[in-house]
Amino acid sequence: MITQSPEQLGAAIRTRRKELKVTQKDLALTCGTGLRFIIDLERGKATCQIGKTLQVIHALGLKFLIAGSSAPAD
Amino acid sequence: MITQSPEQLGAAIRTRRKELKVTQKDLALTCGTGLRFIIDLERGKATCQIGKTLQVIHALGLKFLIAGSSAPAD
DNA sequence: AGAAAATATTCCCGATCGGGAATATTTTTG
DNA sequence: CAAAAATATTCCCGATCGGGAATATTTTCT
Numbered sequence: 563m564i565t566q567s568p569e570q571l572g573a574a575i576r577t578r579r580k581e582l583k584v585t586q587k588d589l590a591l592t593c594g595t596g597l598r599f600i601i602d603l604e605r606g607k608a609t610c611q612i613g614k615t616l617q618v619i620h621a622l623g624l625k626f627l628i629a630g631s632s633a634p635a636d
Numbered sequence: 637m638i639t640q641s642p643e644q645l646g647a648a649i650r651t652r653r654k655e656l657k658v659t660q661k662d663l664a665l666t667c668g669t670g671l672r673f674i675i676d677l678e679r680g681k682a683t684c685q686i687g688k689t690l691q692v693i694h695a696l697g698l699k700f701l702i703a704g705s706s707a708p709a710d
Numbered sequence: 711a712g713a714a715a716a717t718a719t720t721c722c723c724g725a726t727c728g729g730g731a732a733t734a735t736t737t738t739t740g
Numbered sequence: 741c742a743a744a745a746a747t748a749t750t751c752c753c754g755a756t757c758g759g760g761a762a763t764a765t766t767t768t769c770t
Contacts, residue, residue, distance in 0.1 A: 566694070568687045574702045585746060596729040601748060608687025609727070609757085612677075613642045615686050619702065626639045627701040628648045628693065659716060670759040675718060683727085683757070716767065727756080737746065 569606030571615070576604040578622045593617045643680030645689070650678040652696045667691045 579589055586600045593600075595614050603610045603618060619626050639645045653663055660674045667674075669688050677684045677692060693700045 567690065571686065571690075571702065578704070586748095587746080597747090598728055598730075598749095602728080603686075605748085607727095609685045610687075611683045611727080611757095612645065612686050612689050613682025613684075614728090616639065616641065616645075620640070623704055625701075625703040626645075627703055628639055628645065629699040629701055630652070630697055660718095661716080671717090672719095672758055672760075676758080679718090681757095685727095685757080688758090712770095714767100714769075716765100718763100718765070720763080721761085723759100725757085727754105729753100731751085733748100733750080735746100735748065737744100739744075740742095 567606065568608040568610070572604045572606035574624070575618060575622065578624055579604075582622065584622075589618065589621065593621045641680065642682040642684070646678045646680035648698070649692060649696065652698055653678075656696065658696075663692065663695065667695045 579586070584592075586604070587597055590597045590600045593614070595617070599610065599614055600618065603615060616626060639648065653660070658666075660678070661671055664671045664674045667688070669691070673684065673688055674692065677689060690700060
């Protein structure tokens with residue numbers, strides 16, 4: 563999906579987490595973050611840290627894509 | 637591109653900004669952030685806020701996609 | 711080469727992130 | 741429906757984000 567806002571991002575993360583039948587607590591443990599961060603992130607808190615956010619995204623097997631850039635290949 | 641890290645994300649943002657021949661200062665004005673944030677973000681600082689990061693991404697005409705999720709259509 | 715432009719660093723400081731625990735509330739399950 | 745499970749809220753507090761200005765450094769342009 564195209565993500566426009568922290569809220570949408572949080573919703574995508576929550577959706578995926580539920581698909582995987584993982585609790586917020588488990589996800590926090592997997593990512594090495596606190597539960598609080600996961601809750602905040604899923605609710606779309608705009609001030610969450612991008613680094614931790616990326617960790618969560620990857621822990622859920624999601625890919626974070628930037629489109630429209632011609633950056634060099636990874 | 638697939639973004640794995642804040643560093644890669646920052647690099648993509650910087651690359652795009654230069655393609656558009658925009659200075660960091662201008663970008664900061666456009667996004668309503670401070671210059672400092674832009675500099676930090678482009679250098680891959682992991683603790684930058686996701687909300688401001690998304691603002692920058694959109695200001696640069698980039699699209700930010702979460703792939704692997706079956707979230708409802710936007 | 712030198713000047714101008716752009717970027718990076720440093721400073722100050724108010725606001726607040728986020729870890730982790732306790733607890734309240736909501737959701738899920740049998 | 742009640743209990744269990746999951747999520748959300750609140751608390752404390754050390755660490756630090758980020759605005760904006762000044763300044764140092766690097767890059768770009770002629």
